[in-house]
Amino acid sequence: MTPLVGAEQMRELDRITIEELGIPSLVLMETAGRAVAEAVARMDPRGPVLIVAGRGNNGGDGVVVARALVDRGVPVQVMVLGSLDRVSKDLGHQLAVARRLKIEVEALGGAELEARLRAALSGAAVVVDAIFGTGLAREVTGDAALAVGLIRASNKPVVAVDIPTGIDADTGQVLGVAVRADVTVTFAFPKLGHALYPGRAHSGRLEVVDIGIPRSLVSKPSAIWLDDSIIERARPPRAPDAHKGSFGHLGVIAGSADRPGAALLACRAGLRAGAGLVSLASSRSVIERLGGSLLEVMGLSAGEDELSARVVIDGLTKRRVNALAIGPSLDPCEGLESFLREVLDAIAVPVVLDAGALDALGSDPSWLKAHAAGVVLTPHPGEMARVLGLDTATVQGARLEAARGLAEVSGATVVLKGASTVISDPDGTVGIVTRGHPGMATGGSGDVLTGIIGALLAQGSDVPLAARAGAQLHALAGDRAKEARGHRLIASDLVEALAGS
Template sequence: MKLVTAAEMRELDRKAIEEAGIPSLVLMENAGRTTYQILRREFPDPGPVAVAAGRGNNGGDGSVVARYLAQAGIPVVIFLVAARDQVKGDALVNLEIAARLGIEIAEVREEKDLNPLAHRLARSGLIVDALLGTGLNSEVKGLMRQVIDEINRMRPPVLAVDIPSGLCSDTGQPLGAAVKARVTATYGWPKIGQILPPGRDYAGRLWQVDISIPPELARETPAELAEAKELRALLPPRPWGGHKGNFGHLVVIAGSEGKTGAAALASEAAVRSGAGLVTLGVPASLNDILEAKITEAMTLPLPEAIGERALGMKALEPLKNFLENKTAAALGPGLGTHPETGELVRRLTRELPLPMVIDADGVNALAAAPELLKTAAGPRILTPHPGEMARFLGTTAREVQTDRLGTARKAAALTGAVVVLKGAQTLVADATGRVSVNSTGNPALASGGTGDVLTGLIGGFLAQKLDPWDAARLGVYLHGLAADYFVDQIGSRGLIAGDLLAIFPEVFGEFIRGDFPPTEEDICYKLVIS
């Protein structure tokens, strides 16, 4: 499913009108009519409806909704947060139609109008939010903010037209204040900010509405929502005559004192991914521990930094020699932050021709020289959480979270790598501007070690010859799907990283058969124009 920014949606509207020849009034009519259909499906007996309308096209959509409500005999009033003479174009056409049909239009122009508005909103059965649209790019202030605050104080549910007023279409952040809707009917394609947190919470149940914009116009749109059907086709084939040599050999370079668990989880996840062979390279003094801990993966004891149970620069040549005929590498889980280890990470990142996924302390080590990724000898995937991303880009975790889309794209452009920005609705971005928004996962994953499992899973898919973009998307999706399966079968509490390893075979089977997930519609419902 394609996802769009505000600018991309504006361009799609323009193309539909100017190139496809669809009158803008037709688009507005389709938007309002389908919103009305969703309203009746979600709220079969809404009672009196209050339409809070702005002066722009979003308000015009609201006027169309009001007309259909009135024609169905449902009491409705339009609260216009503007003067009538400020309304122009298609919005004015539909406002005047509503007036001629006898629909009450109450202007909210000054602060003194807020009390009467609040009293009538409170007596409504449903509020339709048609105040502000997707083009909003500055903080909501003044009277409009006060109206939004009043709507959020009310008990009646809210249906938002296209996007909750005040919500940024691109980041999902409220611009000063935003309406908290129970249901949102969004036009054309979902806006990225409605999928990313916290926007998903503001949008409520999201409906994608077809308003007759030709789908081919969005073919080149670079952002997408990860969906099961496409990702299922990426699973590496397992031919009947296959053997372990056909499914790649991944080398996991991980672990330091106190962090052997990260190394074990990453290597075991790689085995579960279907990689034919997995070798875990660890500091020599920790090798016996990992030999006892893991069974299916092999181990490779490596030289340590002097006086430390962490990898040192003397491990470089043994690693390069060992990796010569291997398929892929995973670097970083639990490596630690010793200066020699950091230099080893940078040399391996720059010099190894193999595809490589880099996580955790590997990403931290590269923060000192992110530019070397541009000249790396092979393709790279970075999998930072927001804190690691902040260190990598020299910013703060809060700034990362405020604009996750922009941050992921910036890191991918800076490095030339595929970037996996972990978190709710994990983002996968590449240097061309493509972005995939993951549709699986839940808060049960907020537990130490689950990121190491993801690294091993992605590394395993790299070893099975998936390209970095596909390996990252598939790994992220299945990692989240396993957590969703755990919650579905057991519950939302108590998941630990090892549980993911245990349930991967069952999850993979359900996924291949198409039995799980049962639907994508917990993210976005679809209504084809009717």
């Protein structure tokens, strides 16, 4: 798994490396620029490479790129946005070196900017975006915005230095306008903006290069980029003499008369994710309608229309469930919050809450902190917005902050679903899942995730690990299902793909 850092953390890492360890900033810049030049050279440009640079240290990296490419015999054209008299100290040094080597650097601005840059772009084989880096915290405007627009309109291959210009390094959001890169070469550690959309899409293929900043300096990263190794950490070993009781009993409380399939998907996902036993507590109509579909699932009829908390508690306690998964297609009703509180008060096992159960949390989910066995919440952006009293656009614009906020107030581990799923613990520790694809955006996909996380909890995984591994396993199943069936998946395809994931 890979540490992810934000803009402020990266600034501090730079500072420590330069000021406390004594590694000069120009050494870091030289290493960074040459790494970008190598990435450009691998593209085998059949013509000049155009470097469009800003007046800060990202521009300094760009001038090093030019010098390194000239050393390789690659023709270059370097354009700096704005006056060459007002540049960062390190860029000034690089410009002086370039002049001594007779590498021409043009200042680009004013009325001629558009015509000159358009002409340069028309003749370029590859464009290097060295305008703004990870320190950008405002909208791209003026000449820089015009340059970004022209680069995008040129449709030329683009290599971005550190992060595409216009992408917020902390959120992945577009700051007005942004470059779309084919390749982004970033330094030391990937940034949050590389993992979160839309920055992830703008970054293209991401290459992370070592420029001399020690990895040991990062004791607590801004987030962790999760990979498949976390899945096996959450799965217990299967001993030769194991039996069904060795792998936990998951109690699923789900289903409604018009959407019984959600309950079935959660149950089947729980079994495919390794739970030894699964019981479904639902209304009589759901149990009867599913009938023969519940071949491997034990049914518990818990009321005619509304579920009886007492029947659910008595039935699942008697069956000694090890974890609960509550919510898929549960109809929101006036008594659902009190039902949920009563069940969690009585059954002291870890629980994952989804869908209808999230709507029952009320305006103050802090009461979940009393459930000492641990809670996982799995909202999609709309559900997250309702719980936090925000609009969906606000949640999507600050996914890390939203997940951390709900985790802190509820005491639960929060899985904010969507492209680049964000998982936050109450202490602010965050994991990000970047597996998966748009074909997983189908009805019932979230019910499958609920069953997976519930199964890992039932098998004894701790709450944070079950949430992270469950989200990664869900995405892995989606990728496996795509290999077998293509993009247009249904939720049942994900369940079946779990068998080999």
